[in-house]
Amino acid sequence: xxxxxxxxKFIFMLLTLLLxxxxxxLAFAIIPGDPAVHKLGTQATPESLEALxxxxxxxxxxxxxxxxxxxxxxxxxxGISYSYNxxxxxxxxxxxxxxxxxxxxxxxxxxxxxxxxxxxxxxxxGGKLDRFIVILNQIMMSVxxxxxxxxxxxxxxxxxxxxxxxxxxxxxxxFTKFLGYMCFPAIAIAIPKAAMSIKLLRSxxxxxxxxxxxxxxxxxxxxxxxxxxxHVLQNAMIPVVTFLGMALADIxxxxxxxxxxxxxxxxxxxxxxxxSNRDYPVVMAIxxxxxxxxxxxxxxxxxxxxxxxxxxxxxx
Amino acid sequence: MKRRKKNLNFxxxxxxxxxxxxxxxxxxxxxxxxxxxMNSALKNAGMSLAHPFGCDNFGRDILSxxxxxxxxxxxxxxxxxxxxxFFGIIIGAFTGYFGGMADEILMRIxxxxxxxxxxxxxxxxxxxxxxxxxxxIMALGIAFIPSFARIVRSEFLRCKNMDYVTAxxxxxxxxxxxxxxxxxxNTIKVLSSSVLIGFNNAVLxxxxxxxxxxxVMPPDPSLGRMMSEAQSxxxxxxxxxxxxxMILILIILGISLIGSYLE
Numbered sequence: 009x010x011x012x013x014x015x016x017k018f019i020f021m022l023l024t025l026l027l028x029x030x031x032x033x034l035a036f037a038i039i040p041g042d043p044a045v046h047k048l049g050t051q052a053t054p055e056s057l058e059a060l061x062x063x064x065x066x067x068x069x070x071x072x073x074x075x076x077x078x079x080x081x082x083x084x085x086x087g088i089s090y091s092y093n094x095x096x097x098x099x100x101x102x103x104x105x106x107x108x109x110x111x112x113x114x115x116x117x118x119x120x121x122x123x124x125x126x127x128x129x130x131x132x133x134g135g136k137l138d139r140f141i142v143i144l145n146q147i148m149m150s151v152x153x154x155x156x157x158x159x160x161x162x163x164x165x166x167x168x169x170x171x172x173x174x175x176x177x178x179x180x181x182x183f184t185k186f187l188g189y190m191c192f193p194a195i196a197i198a199i200p201k202a203a204m205s206i207k208l209l210r211s212x213x214x215x216x217x218x219x220x221x222x223x224x225x226x227x228x229x230x231x232x233x234x235x236x237x238x239h240v241l242q243n244a245m246i247p248v249v250t251f252l253g254m255a256l257a258d259i260x261x262x263x264x265x266x267x268x269x270x271x272x273x274x275x276x277x278x279x280x281x282x283x284s285n286r287d288y289p290v291v292m293a294i295x296x297x298x299x300x301x302x303x304x305x306x307x308x309x310x311x312x313x314x315x316x317x318x319x320x321x322x323x324x
Numbered sequence: 325m326k327r328r329k330k331n332l333n334f335x336x337x338x339x340x341x342x343x344x345x346x347x348x349x350x351x352x353x354x355x356x357x358x359x360x361x362m363n364s365a366l367k368n369a370g371m372s373l374a375h376p377f378g379c380d381n382f383g384r385d386i387l388s389x390x391x392x393x394x395x396x397x398x399x400x401x402x403x404x405x406x407x408x409x410f411f412g413i414i415i416g417a418f419t420g421y422f423g424g425m426a427d428e429i430l431m432r433i434x435x436x437x438x439x440x441x442x443x444x445x446x447x448x449x450x451x452x453x454x455x456x457x458x459x460x461i462m463a464l465g466i467a468f469i470p471s472f473a474r475i476v477r478s479e480f481l482r483c484k485n486m487d488y489v490t491a492x493x494x495x496x497x498x499x500x501x502x503x504x505x506x507x508x509x510n511t512i513k514v515l516s517s518s519v520l521i522g523f524n525n526a527v528l529x530x531x532x533x534x535x536x537x538x539x540v541m542p543p544d545p546s547l548g549r550m551m552s553e554a555q556s557x558x559x560x561x562x563x564x565x566x567x568x569x570m571i572l573i574l575i576i577l578g579i580s581l582i583g584s585y586l587e
Contacts, residue, residue: 023432024432024436027433028436028440031437035448039452146577146580146581147573149580150576150580152528152532154535158555158558158569159569161558162562166558173559258441261441261444264447265536268536269555279447280447283448283451284451295444298440298441299439299440
């Protein structure tokens with residue numbers, strides 16, 4: 009992939025980010041309800057309301073407000089939370105390590121489960137093991153992550169007593185225990201995603217393995233395992249990489265639900281509480297951050313895609 | 325061999341879905357107990373002949389609540405898919421068929437909307453309004469429009485220069501007729517499998533939102549809601565969480581097996 013194409017995609021990504029931030033700002037600007045009234049509550053007088061509106065910049069034209077919001081957002085100033093009176097940026101920064109750890113762990117589990125299992129299935133295509141995994145896969149794909157989380161809590165927490173259900177340990181207190189606890193929600197998120205990518209990898213390997221170059225590799229005397237890992241896998245990975253990129257974004261957003269199952273005070277917790285408190289600066293900031301993460305991940309996947317499959321950049 | 329395996333998948337999927345459907349339809353007329361009737365003597369009662377799935381924290385029969393709750397879950401899923409498909413078809417058809425500036429702008433907005441994971445988008449829409457079953461349907465429906473619009477658009481782009489479309493135009497068919505009478509039926513194959521996937525995603529999203537407490541509101545039972553209520557009782561009454569979850573898995577599994585056959 010040449011530099012020109014990457015720059016083009018990069019500019020396109022920036023435009024999408026801009027559009028997303030605009031949509032979020034627009035949505036929260038047109039909803040009924042005056043933030044100044046909300047902040048002052050019952051003590052509001054017409055004069056104090058007017059003063060606060062002026063102070064919060066609510067009387068300025070829409071685009072001016074958007075521009076100044078965006079500029080301070082990019083600088084890291086995401087406004088002040090209505091209900092906690094804290095800077096939104098530091099509130100989120102506190103919780104980000106939790107959500108990020110969970111996402112990274114879950115994504116690692118997906119990778120660790122997918123590749124060996126997918127290759128194993130393809131190698132023993134049609135065998136007992138393969139058929140068993142295919143059926144198991146189909147069922148695992150249908151397990152919602154939060155129910156997986158409940159099952160894991162029952163099996164590993166209540167029956168096997170490997171961890172204390174709901175006994176979250178903060179990463180500032182004991183990082184090793186924190187990591188240990190985070191493994192369980194991470195597995196719950198990873199299971200359905202891993203099942204989908206195993207299915208994709210398996211069928212992708214099988215269709216690549218029928219091609220001429222694989223047959224040539226066989227005729228050179230390579231074993232099945234050799235052919236699959238050294239010749240076929242690189243090509244077979246291409247659709248899987250796209251899926252994994254989407255899965256990473258999904259895992260990041262899906263952590264909101266799983267946090268509730270394992271009683272983890274992460275980004276999901278503040279998002280939910282600020283939605284019910286109508287604490288809009290926090291909701292807006294989290295939305296923009298989460299969707300920006302998704303857009304940036306997609307951009308990186310696009311670039312990686314071009315590197316592992318040079319045909320892509322020739323096509324368009 | 326391959327074909328037979330696919331058929332087997334289809335039959336298993338169909339059987340599961342029909343059983344689920346029967347359970348839901350029967351639930352319309354008959355449940356073993358009143359799903360709302362509380363009984364303090366049966367709080368968190370385990371499985372028994374009288375209550376095969378046990379009772380919840382208020383002593384309500386879990387089986388009866390599942391029968392009514394899966395109806396809510398499936399209805400929300402259906403309504404979401406109907407809204408998503410309807411507006412998706414309209415937006416996708418016009419942008420794909422006519423192209424031009426409007427297409428560019430609408431598709432950029434759709435791309436931007438797709439950057440929000442659908443559950444996040446639905447969360448915000450609920451956040452702007454009040455949590456209720458109707459708002460949940462609306463929120464999920466809106467969240468599902470972009471993906472349907474993209475699929476329909478690419479199908480219309482593929483079809484609009486085909487011979488049969490040209491022939492229809494030469495016969496004097498107007499744009500509307502070409503779009504909805506001639507092209508639309510040819511997109512059914514692609515559309516139907518994405519409708520099934522969309523239905524599953526909608527069911528999952530409903531369960532997730534109700535699990536978070538911002539979807540279906542009490543006292544209406546829904547599978548997600550039951551699991552969220554069951555969370556505090558996983559020590560004393562694990563069946564309270566497990567049975568609704570199993571039914572949810574069966575609903576999704578049945579539809580996805582049928583879907584994999586259509587692909």
